[in-house]
Amino acid sequence: MEHTVILDHVTKQYKKCTAVNDVTTRITGPMIYGLIGKNGAGKTTLLKMIGGLASPTSGTVTVGTKKTVGVLIENPGLFTHLDARDNLLIKMKMTGLDDENEAERLLGKVGLANVGKKKAGAFSLGMKQRLGIALALIGDPDLILLDEPVNGLDPEGIVFIRDFLKELRSEGKTIIVSSHLLGELSKVSDRYGFLDNGRLIKELGASELNHEDSSVFSLSVDMIAPAFDRLSANGYRVSLEGNLILIREGEQRASQALAAVLSDGVVVKEFKKFEVGLEEFFLSGGASNDR
């Protein structure tokens, strides 16, 4: 079932800073949308506004779903003196979904079926995160917002979250997830939004990430220095890595670079293309292009 989140010139201004600055986008699910940015880029604030936890200073946030929005932002909010089941039941009673069987089902879904009467305050971080996700799933929301869901999790927990997100997407849900672990996001997301200083500077589909702008070619030649100088002078994005010249260009530009090197009579030993992961793309400044 299709549902949409529309952000129209959304800005969030605090006294001392602008956390989100004129963000406009449209997210149409079902999909997993990865929100990427450095610390302080505005990811959490943006998620809060989508989830109704904060109001934009200007602009509008439109969430096109009649169901509740599931939210897990920052630390999960829990009654630490209550067990997992009671934490779920309080929210379920508030939302009119008072069903103990459903609470048990949700706990089983997030891997907390056997916690028994253990108080939430005694949970590990991973268990608290899972309980937070269970709380977000109450009411079978179409839209789920997850802020750094894998923070502090062990590898098993990270794999669980990754597989869980894919399962939710297969159920027709839209998940907007932010994470610093770019490698993890690249394994699940269908689309990415890059935030920098509160601005949404770029959006890419998963397939576009492996498109020309994000590729790296390695070039092995007999005379590295002249070839490197030639390519740098012609404005190609190149770097030296040992006895290899790395060309960070799309396929067309890389081909032109190869032709330029060949025209100088340089002997090419090897010319190879690498797929760039999300982390390399982000750190190499690939996200800094204008939208």
Next chain:
Amino acid sequence: MIGRMLSADLYRLGKQKSTWIIPLATFAIVFALGCLYGLIYGNASWLDGIHKSMIDSMNSVDGSGNMAGLFNIGVTSLAEYVVFIYQTQEVNFSVVAIIIFASMYVSAVKRNGYAKNVASQYNTFPYNFSQATVLLVYSALLTFLTFGANVAAASIFFEGIEPGNFVSATLLFAVIALLHWAACLMIVLICDLFKNTTIGIVVGCLYTGFFGALLYAGINALIGLIAETDFRINHLFPFAFSLVIKYDDTWSYVYGAALAVVWAVLFFVLKPLVRKKDIA
């Protein structure tokens, strides 16, 4: 919607220990205090003396200190156990207990972040109504519990203590419970305004405690100096009025109940405003 909120609040109340610990502790403290008074003053002549001076004070035209009445309707009878309760100041203990409970209970959802899970319901009218209802029931419970603790202590040390008119006593303490409820709603607003539970509790204790009484006496004396009037600052604030409500004075009960309702309405008007729109 209100029903769902009440269901959730009652479930939560039933699951937390403070629901039972605070009333038990309050009962124990008030009973112990009553017993202490009984041990020190435990004779009928002391009670008679206090009884007479309280009636005289309530009937005085110019009124003095906290006992000045809103309407100078003569009081001809005063149940002895009511005298005892006013002497032991048990009303202070019950209202401090409910203020502590109310501050912690209402602010817990925001403090522990659970409000993020229920954002669409948080701080809505049904939500606030449910919380206010819980506090009203709790206020009534604590008020009558401490009343019972005092009666129990008085019965041990003062033989044949006069029970008085049951209906009048029930009405008196029902209105006191309402006023205590309004006082704790006021303190909950302060907790929200300062985004700090501790500040709310401290302000509440000052309002209801020794320093509060000094403040009322001082302001009332000042009012008396400025103008000859029966008006007292106690007539405006819910807990302060509970200190001067006159036994067997119907208009005093009506005014007290009305004052509590006014403060409760203020709570529902101001609660959505003092909390910033951002839940997290």
